[in-house]
Structures are given as structure tokens and as C-alpha cells.
Amino acid sequence: MFDSLSDRLQGIVSELRGHGRLSDEDIDRAMREIRLALLEADVNFKVVRDFIAHVKERAKGAEVMESLTPAQQVVKVVHDELAALMGSSDSRLAFASKPPTIILMAGLQGSGKTTACAKLATFLKKDGKQPVLIAADVYRPAAIDQLVTLAGRVEVPVYAPGADVDPVRIARDGVRFAADRGDVAIIDTAGRLHIDEELMGELVRIRDAVKPHNVLLVVDAMTGQDAVNAADEFRQQVELDGVILTKLDGDARGGAALSVRAVTGKPIKFVSNGEKLADFEYFHPDRMASRILGMGDVLTLIEKAEATVDAKQAAAMEEKLRKASFTLDDMLDQLKQVRKMGPLSGILGMLPGVPGMKGLKDAQIDEKQLDRVEALILSMTPEERRHPEIIDGSRRQRIARGSGMKVQDVNGLLKQHREMQKLMKQLSSGRMPKLGFPGMGG
Amino acid sequence: MEWYEVFRGIEGEVPAAVVEEEKAERAGLLGRLRRNLGKASGALRGALTTIVLGAAGEDVWEQVEEALIAADVGVDATLEIVDRLEVRAASRGLRTQEDLIAELATAVADELRVDDPDARRIDVTAHPAIILVVGVNGTGKTTTIGKLAWRLTQMGRRPLMVAADTFRAAAAEQLTEWAGRVGCDIVRQASGGDPAAVVYDGLAAAASRGADVVIIDTAGRLHTQVNLMKELEKVRRVIERQVPGAPHETLLVLDATTGQNGLRQAHEFQRAVQVSGVVLTKLDGTAKGGIVVAIHKDLGIPVKLIGVGEQLDDLRPFDPDEFTRALFAVDG
Ligand SMILES: Nc1nc2c(ncn2[C@@H]2O[C@H](COP(=O)(O)OP(=O)(O)O)[C@@H](O)[C@H]2O)c(=O)[nH]1
Ligand SMILES: [Mg+2]
Numbered sequence: 001m002f003d004s005l006s007d008r009l010q011g012i013v014s015e016l017r018g019h020g021r022l023s024d025e026d027i028d029r030a031m032r033e034i035r036l037a038l039l040e041a042d043v044n045f046k047v048v049r050d051f052i053a054h055v056k057e058r059a060k061g062a063e064v065m066e067s068l069t070p071a072q073q074v075v076k077v078v079h080d081e082l083a084a085l086m087g088s089s090d091s092r093l094a095f096a097s098k099p100p101t102i103i104l105m106a107g108l109q110g111s112g113k114t115t116a117c118a119k120l121a122t123f124l125k126k127d128g129k130q131p132v133l134i135a136a137d138v139y140r141p142a143a144i145d146q147l148v149t150l151a152g153r154v155e156v157p158v159y160a161p162g163a164d165v166d167p168v169r170i171a172r173d174g175v176r177f178a179a180d181r182g183d184v185a186i187i188d189t190a191g192r193l194h195i196d197e198e199l200m201g202e203l204v205r206i207r208d209a210v211k212p213h214n215v216l217l218v219v220d221a222m223t224g225q226d227a228v229n230a231a232d233e234f235r236q237q238v239e240l241d242g243v244i245l246t247k248l249d250g251d252a253r254g255g256a257a258l259s260v261r262a263v264t265g266k267p268i269k270f271v272s273n274g275e276k277l278a279d280f281e282y283f284h285p286d287r288m289a290s291r292i293l294g295m296g297d298v299l300t301l302i303e304k305a306e307a308t309v310d311a312k313q314a315a316a317m318e319e320k321l322r323k324a325s326f327t328l329d330d331m332l333d334q335l336k337q338v339r340k341m342g343p344l345s346g347i348l349g350m351l352p353g354v355p356g357m358k359g360l361k362d363a364q365i366d367e368k369q370l371d372r373v374e375a376l377i378l379s380m381t382p383e384e385r386r387h388p389e390i391i392d393g394s395r396r397q398r399i400a401r402g403s404g405m406k407v408q409d410v411n412g413l414l415k416q417h418r419e420m421q422k423l424m425k426q427l428s429s430g431r432m433p434k435l436g437f438p439g440m441g442g
Numbered sequence: 443m444e445w446y447e448v449f450r451g452i453e454g455e456v457p458a459a460v461v462e463e464e465k466a467e468r469a470g471l472l473g474r475l476r477r478n479l480g481k482a483s484g485a486l487r488g489a490l491t492t493i494v495l496g497a498a499g500e501d502v503w504e505q506v507e508e509a510l511i512a513a514d515v516g517v518d519a520t521l522e523i524v525d526r527l528e529v530r531a532a533s534r535g536l537r538t539q540e541d542l543i544a545e546l547a548t549a550v551a552d553e554l555r556v557d558d559p560d561a562r563r564i565d566v567t568a569h570p571a572i573i574l575v576v577g578v579n580g581t582g583k584t585t586t587i588g589k590l591a592w593r594l595t596q597m598g599r600r601p602l603m604v605a606a607d608t609f610r611a612a613a614a615e616q617l618t619e620w621a622g623r624v625g626c627d628i629v630r631q632a633s634g635g636d637p638a639a640v641v642y643d644g645l646a647a648a649a650s651r652g653a654d655v656v657i658i659d660t661a662g663r664l665h666t667q668v669n670l671m672k673e674l675e676k677v678r679r680v681i682e683r684q685v686p687g688a689p690h691e692t693l694l695v696l697d698a699t700t701g702q703n704g705l706r707q708a709h710e711f712q713r714a715v716q717v718s719g720v721v722l723t724k725l726d727g728t729a730k731g732g733i734v735v736a737i738h739k740d741l742g743i744p745v746k747l748i749g750v751g752e753q754l755d756d757l758r759p760f761d762p763d764e765f766t767r768a769l770f771a772v773d774g
Contacts, residue, residue: 040517042701045508109724109752110580110697139752141619145612149633153611193727220580224514224701226729247579250664252703275609275667 027059030074041253041292044228047262055081079289086261087285091269094213094241099183100132102175102210106203106238107218108230109191112246114143116218116272117188118150119280120244123270125156130182134174135160136167136206137190147188154277157181171206187212194233203238214241216269219260221248227256228263235264242269245283249273257288326421328385332377335370372405376413379403388414443562443759445593448747450560451567452597460596503528506546513732513769515550516702519739523549547766553735554762556744562760564590564719564746565690566599570648571655572681572688575721576674576711577695579662582723582749584613586695587657588620589749589757594655595624602653604644605630606637606677609661617659623754627651637661637673638680645684658689665710678715691718693746698724698731708737722760723749730769 022030031052038048058077095101103120105113114137121131133151135158137143144160151158159174171187178185189206192199207215217231217240234240243260248271257268268283377385379402384391391399396410403409446461447453503524510520527546536542556562565571573590575583584607591601603621605628607613614630621628629644641658648656660677663670681688694717696704711717722731725748734745745760 036517039511040702042514042703045511108699108727110582112580140616142612142616145615146610149611193724195728220697220699222578222697222701222703222707223699224704224729224733225512226514226699226727229728230699247664249666250578250703251666251706252701255701 024060027056027074030059031056034074034078037293038255038258041255041294042222042224042227042259043255043292044225044259044262047228047259050262051081051085051258075293079286079293082258082289082292083285086258086268086288087283091242091267091283093269096213100175100178100185101183101214102178102212103184103186103214103216104171104207104210104212104238105186105188105216105218105244106234106240107191108193108220109140111191111218111220112272113137113191113218114146114150114188116244116246116270116280117147117186118154119272119277120270121151121154121156121184121186122277123280124184125154129184131156131184131186132174132178132182133158134171134178134185134187136170136174137188138163138165138167138170139190143188143190150277167202168205168209172209175210185210194230194237200233200237207238215239216242216244217260217264217266218244218246219256221245221254221256221271222250222252223256225259227259231260232263235266240264240266242266244268244270244272246272249275249279253292253294254288255292258292326417328377328380328388328417329382331417331420332374332385335374335377372403372409373413373416375403376405376410388417443559443761445759446597448564448759449594449597450563450565451571452599510550510732513730514701514704515732516705516736519553519736523553547763547769550735550769551762551766553739554745554765562719562744562746566594566655568685568687568690569654570602570645570685571690572645572685573655573657573691573693574660574678574681574689574715575658575693575695576660576715576717577662578664578707579610581662581695581697581700582721583607583662583695584616584620584659585752586693586721586723586747586749586757587617587659588624589754590747591620591626591655591657592624592754593757595626599655600653601626601655601657602644602648602651603628604641604656604658606640606644607659607661608633608635608637608640613659613661627653638676641677641680642684645681665707665714671710671714674711675714692716693719693721694743695721695723696731696734696737697729698722699727699729700731700733702733702736704733705736705740708741708743712741712743717743719744719746721745721747721749721757726750726756732769 034055035048035052038051039045043051055078058081059074063073063077093101093103105117107113117133121133124131131154133147133154133156135144135147137147144163148158148160157177159170159177161170161173167189174187175185187206187210189203190199192203194200215238217234219227219231223230231240231243243257243264243266245254245257245268248254261268268285268288271281271283273279273281376399379399380391384395384399391410391414396407399410400407444461506527507520507524510523511517515523523546526549527542530536530545530549531542534545536545564573566573575587577583587603591603594601601624603617603626605614605617607617608631611633614633618628618630627647629640629647631640631643637660644656644658647653658677658681660674661670663674665671678689678692692715694708694711696707700707708717708720720734720737720743722734722745725731731748737743738745745762745765748758748760748765750756750758
């Protein structure tokens with residue numbers, strides 16, 4: 001069920017080998033696969049219909065038909081169109097010429113607004129701004145306590161007069177409070193159903209009272225087909241400026257991103273992707289496109305690796321990649337970097353072909369497996385690590401003994417190293433191969 | 443199913459007045475559910491009319507497919523249901539639109555049925571009965587616990603809440619507020635502590651405080667967070683060790699707006715803590731919650747309760763026929 005789209009298309013195309021060019025019929029079949037992939041990713045079915053109609057024409061163009069790798073070309077066309085659709089306008093916030101800049105957060109219950117408020121404040125603070133939080137969710141029990149606690153953690157001022165004050169007044173007074181204490185006012189509001197007339201009316205009154213520079217809809221990345229209904233109502237009634245996509249650290253394919261973008265016409269500005277307050281970043285349409293298509297998130301992985309590896313090391317690594325001299329020492333380094341990046345399950349999800357349940361199970365073995373790889377490499381001489389090709393039978397036996405493992409383990413490691421070397425070469429040449437990682441059990 | 447039938451271990455103890463009240467309440471609820479759940483029916487009726495008119499080409503079935511997809515039933519389950527419907531429509535010579543819609547509703551309801559009625563009920567026969575509540579972030583766990591505890595007190599039980607969400611800011615305060623509304627006891631510790639320790643305390647307190655049902659709130663966690671899932675496994679182990687046979691229920695709270703990821707959630711929580719039932723929340727919105735079809739079909743986990751709002755009495759027993767009738771707006 002969680003086969004990647006490219007695998008499925010590959011299936012279609014391999015049946016066609018020998019027939020030469022792709023026919024219109026082949027394209028139609030490919031489009032049906034893409035339709036299913038998008039539906040499985042929770043893109044709204046109407047959005048899918050429009051999207052397929054749109055890309056079909058391009059897929060019938062010469063770039064696909066005459067390509068030697070039509071399956072990949074189809075995926076590329078779809079991927080590019082998805083990315084273009086999700087990212088064709090500015091994702092930055094609007095800042096007021098005369099502070100405070102006012103940001104109003106809105107969304108359904110449980111979408112993650114309060115957490116997003118605190119994360120956005122953290123993000124802006126790092127950017128040199130002075131955010132102030134305003135607690136206008138007077139309905140959910142302890143929502144105010146939650147925001148106040150989070151404000152304490154972020155170390156920003158919070159305006160929280162209490163649950164018995166009218167939210168419109170809290171927002172209005174809060175903005176005044178924010179003007180004295182900072183330069184950005186972030187207003188947390190209660191979660192509400194888009195069909196709840198009374199609460200939607202209240203949101204409109206808050207908006208009219210404070211005239212926010214940014215109204216942001218907070219959307220759970222796991223949302224299914226209904227995302228369009230909610231987003232469309234919020235758009236019509238309160239007028240949105242953008243979207244924050246939350247809980248993206250899970251393994252949802254996140255088709256809601258496309259749905260919401262399509263019905264609101266507004267950009268997704270940020271994604272929230274972790275338990276920590278710092279897990280909040282600008283939205284990257286190309287990554288989202290890969291994710292929706294089940295192609296993994298190679299770019300995020302690379303970027304995360306870059307952020308973890310310090311700059312000098314990164315430069316050295318790049319140099320090695322270019323020269324394709326990826327030694328076992330480098331592999332060991334990589335391993336340590338991978339560990340620094342955080343729990344393997346998260347990283348696994350970013351790799352093409354593994355964001356399935358299978359990938360998760362593999363993640364359980366990984367840590368131990370990584371220990372073993374480390375032990376093996378540490379039992380080699382520096383010379384062996386630099387020139388693995390000199391590792392002959394007797395050296396293999398020595399390494400196995402030294403690390404308390406079997407010769408097969410040494411063989412396995414050397415094989416993985418070779419694969420990784422190949423992979424590194426491909427990555428450095430900008431292609432997107434199917435990844436295998438050391439210690440990931442195949 | 444009625445509320446007085448929901449709990450295994452309370453039957454026979456429920457006063458007649460409560461039963462009567464239940465029946466009245468239910469009449470109003472059906473309409474409300476149907477209004478919200480019935481939005482797919484327009485497209486569907488259109489599609490089925492065309493079938494009846496004899497133009498059942500690919501497109502029409504595709505439309506039926508889309509109606510199910512729109513309810514978040516998911517591609518695999520949808521294709522299977524549609525295949526079956528096609529066969530039945532042909533073999534039984536189903537002609538009228540009503541027949542076809544009824545057939546479709548039956549096909550979906552069949553997926554949600556349980557053989558043993560007890561499989562749908564909440565087991566509170568043990569004293570104390572231990573109910574563990576789990577799920578991803580923001581689905582409605584804490585709120586559901588408030589509603590469930592209230593219902594139990596209505597039925598003459600003495601629930602005790604245990605605030606084992608020590609992670610989210612002010613989570614214990616939120617549960618405390620619900621305990622206040624319900625008028626039941628709560629066990630909590632300072633935020634940031636070990637949830638297993640709170641659970642241990644809570645179970646120990648149950649006896650001394652005379653509670654007969656213990657409901658344990660846990661922190662929302664994504665099923666992909668290995669460490670947090672391990673933490674939950676530990677919570678379950680602590681319960682098992684302290685009270686033999688417990689937890690008697692492990693409820694997965696699922697948000698009706700959730701798409702296909704819901705199946706993954708159920709799968710992972712099932713693997714970690716053996717889910718005994720699903721609570722499907724936020725059905726008062728426009729989302730259909732069709733992913734429960736796949737969850738029941740693939741994992742055999744029944745839906746036990748539905749959430750239809752944010753008030754104390756906005757929790758209802760789940761009924762597959764009612765659910766699918768509402769889904770496709772079939773009368774009767
Ligand atoms: N409309 C509606 N909102 C709900 C329902 N159940 C919970 N909520 C809301 O969803 C939000 C998250 O609920 P909460 O219990 O805190 O979720 P938790 O994080 O899983 O404990 C709150 O705003 C609740 O009021 C429901 O059935 N319908
Ligand atoms: Mg909670």
C-alpha cells in the first residue's frame with residue numbers, strides 16, 4: 001500500500017519495454033496511478049481531478065514521450081507541477097511599517113494553534129524580533145495556562161487577563177499591551193469548527209477589532225479530505241493570509257497542504273515539525289511535493305545533515321564527494337553525524353521508499369546495528385579505513401576478531417560502504433537515487 | 443446501542459429514568475449527525491442515478507469511488523467496496539437509486555460490524571476497571587475522558603482521573619478542570635515527571651479513594667516517535683503489573699478529520715499498547731471519519747464511542763448502521 005509512486009510507475013513502464021514510445025493510453029494509466037497516489041496522500045479528490053487534468057497535457061509533451069526514462073519523467077513533471085502549485089507566492093510574513101505587527105492564529109480544535117504560537121514566537125525572537133503572546137482562547141480548559149507556561153519557556157511577554165474576559169477585548173487590549181512590550185503581537189484563539197456560526201462570528205469580530213497584518217490558518221498535516229471544507233470556510237469568513245502546517249514530524253504524506261493551498265490560494269508559510277519549540281521552519285514546496293508523492297524527503301535530509309555537520313567538515317565532505325573518495329573514516333564520521341541528527345525514525349521517514357510501516361520497524365534495529373558498524377570500523381587500521389580495497393581475507397578475520405563479530409559482518413559492512421560510496425556520488429551529481437543507509441538492514 | 447448498554451458491568455443497575463432520557467436524547471442527535479455527515483450524499487445520489495439509467499461506465503463508478511474517498515474511507519477499502527457493489531448491483535438486478543444507496547450503506551456498515559456485541563462495549567466489570575486513553579496530539583483525549591467520566595458518574599460509578607500527560611504545558615490543569623465539572627477525583631503530579639510514576643500513584647490511590655473506574659490520560663504523541671511510544675509501553679506494563687488483567691480498555695482517540703494516516707496511527711498504537719477500541723471525535727464538524735472503516739477492516743479494532751462536541755454530554759455510543767446511514771444520508 002505504501003509503495004512509492006515511482007515504483008508503481010516503473011511497473012507500468014517496464015511492461016511497455018520494447019513497445020518504444022509511450023502511447024496516450026500509457027499516459028492515462030500513469031495518470032490513474034498518480035491519482036491514486038495523491039488520494040492516498042489525502043489530497044482532496046476534487047483538487048486531484050483538477051491537478052491531473054492539468055498535468056496530463058504536460059505529461060503528453062515531448063519531454064516525457066521521448067525520454068529514455070519516461071516513468072521518472074512523469075514523476076518529475078508531476079513533482080514540479082505540485083511544487084509550483086504549492087509555492088508560487090511569497091511565504092514570508094507581512095511586517096507592519098509601524099509596529100506592532102499583528103498575527104492572528106485561527107483553526108479547528110486540536111490543530112496545534114497554541115504550540116504554533118509559541119514556536120512562531122521562538123522563531124521570530126531568533127530573528128531579532130520581540131514577540132508578545134496574547135491568550136484569547138477562553139473556552140478550552142487550561143488553554144490560557146498552556147500559553148502562559150509556553151511564553152515563560154520562550155521568555156516573551158504574555159497578555160492573559162483570564163477566561164472570563166471577552167476574547168475580542170483580550171485581543172484589542174493585548175495588541176496595546178504588545179505595542180508597549182514588543183514589536184509583534186501573536187494572538188492565540190480557541191479552536192472552532194468552520195460551521196460554528198457563533199464562534200466564526202467571534203473570530204471575524206476579533207479580526208475587525210485588531211486588523212491583523214497576518215491571519216494564519218493552522219492546519220494539521222494529518223488532515224484528510226475535509227481540509228478543503230474547513231479551509232474554504234475560514235478563507236471566506238475571516239480572509240486568510242497564509243497557512244501553518246503542523247505535526248509534520250509524523251509520517252502523514254500531507255496532501256492537505258496541496259488541498260488547502262488550492263482552495264485558499266494562500267501560501268503555506270511555515271511548518272511545525274517536532275516536540276521542541278525550535279522545530280519550526282519556513283515551508284519548502286519542493287520537499288512537500290516529494291513527500292506527497294512518497295518520494296521521501298532527500299532535500300530535508302541533506303539540509304539537516306548540513307546543519308549538524310559543521311561548516312568546515314561539510315566543505316571537506318563535499319570535496320571528497322566531488323572526488324568520490326568516500327573512505328570508511330568518512331563513513332564513521334557520517335554515522336556520528338547521523339546520530340546527532342536525532343532519532344533515526346525521523347530520518348528514515350525522509351528517505352525515499354521507506355516512509356512505510358516497514359521503515360519504522362527497521363528503525364528499531366538501527367541503533368544497535370549502528371553500534372556494530374562503529375565497532376567494525378574502529379577495529380580497522382587507519383590505512384584500511386582509507387583504502388578499504390586492501391582488506392583481504394586475513395585482514396577481514398582480524399577485524400572480525402577485534403570487533404567481536406563475524407567475517408560476514410565485515411563483508412556486509414564493506415558492501416554497505418561501497419553502496420554508500422555510490423550513493424554519495426549520485427547525490428553529488430544531483431540525481432535522486434533510492435537510498436540505502438549503513439545499518440538499515442538492506 | 444444506548445448508553446445504558448455501553449458499559450459491560452453496569453447493565454441492570456441503570457435507573458429507568460436514565461433509560462428514558464437516553465431515548466429522547468438520541469432522537470435529537472440523529473438529526474444533528476445526519477445533517478453534518480450527509481454532505482457526501484449529493485454527489486453520490488447523482489452518481490447512482492446514472493447507474494440506474496443504465497450508463498454505468500467507468501466514470502460513474504469513479505464518482506461512487508470519489509464519494510467514498512471524500513469520506514476518508516481510503517483508496518484500498520473504497521476499491522474493495524465498489525467492486526462488491528458492482529457485482530451485487532449486477533447479480534441482484536438492483537434498479538432503484540434507493541436500493542443502490544442502501545446496498546452501499548450496508549456494504550460499509552458490514553465492514554464496521556462486530557460478531558460479539560460485547561466487543562463494542564466498554565468493560566467496567568472489574569473493580570477497579572482501568573481505562574487507558576491514548577492517541578496523537580490534539581485528537582480529544584482529555585476532553586473524551588471528561589465526557590466519559592461524567593457518563594460513568596451518571597450511571598452511579600465513581601471514576602478517578604489520572605493525569606499522566608506530564609509533557610504538555612498545563613495538561614494536568616486541563617484535566618483538573620474536567621474533574622471539577624464532573625465532580626470526580628483526580629491524581630496528578632508536577633509537570634515534567636515520569637508518566638509511569640503518576641500511573642503507579644493513581645492506581646494505588648484508586649483503592650483508598652473508593653474509585654471503581656480509573657481513567658488514565660496520556661500525552662499526545664505521534665506514533666512515529668519511538669521513544670514516546672516506548673514510554674507508553676512502559677505505562678502499560680506498569681498497569682499490567684500493578685493490576686492483574688488491566689488495562690481493561692485501551693482506547694485510541696482518533697480525530698474524524700484525520701485522513702489515511704489514521705490507519706498508521708491505529709497500527710502503531712495497536713502494536714505498542716494493544717488498542718481495544720477507537721473513540722472517533724469531532725463528528726460534529728463536516729469530516730466523516732471514514733478511516734475507521736479501514737481501521738476496523740485491517741486491524742479489527744472496533745469503534746466504541748463518538749465525540750460530537752465539547753460539552754460533557756457530547757459523547758455517544760457508536761452504531762455502524764447509524765454511522766453509515768448518516769454518512770450517506772439514507773433515511774430509516
Ligand atoms: N468540536 C469538537 N471538538 C472536540 C471534540 N473532542 C475534543 N474537542 C476539542 O479538541 C481540542 C483538543 O482536545 P483535547 O482533549 O485537549 O485533546 P488531547 O490533546 O488529545 O487531549 C479541544 O479544543 C477540544 O475542545 C469533539 O468531539 N468535537
Ligand atoms: Mg490532553
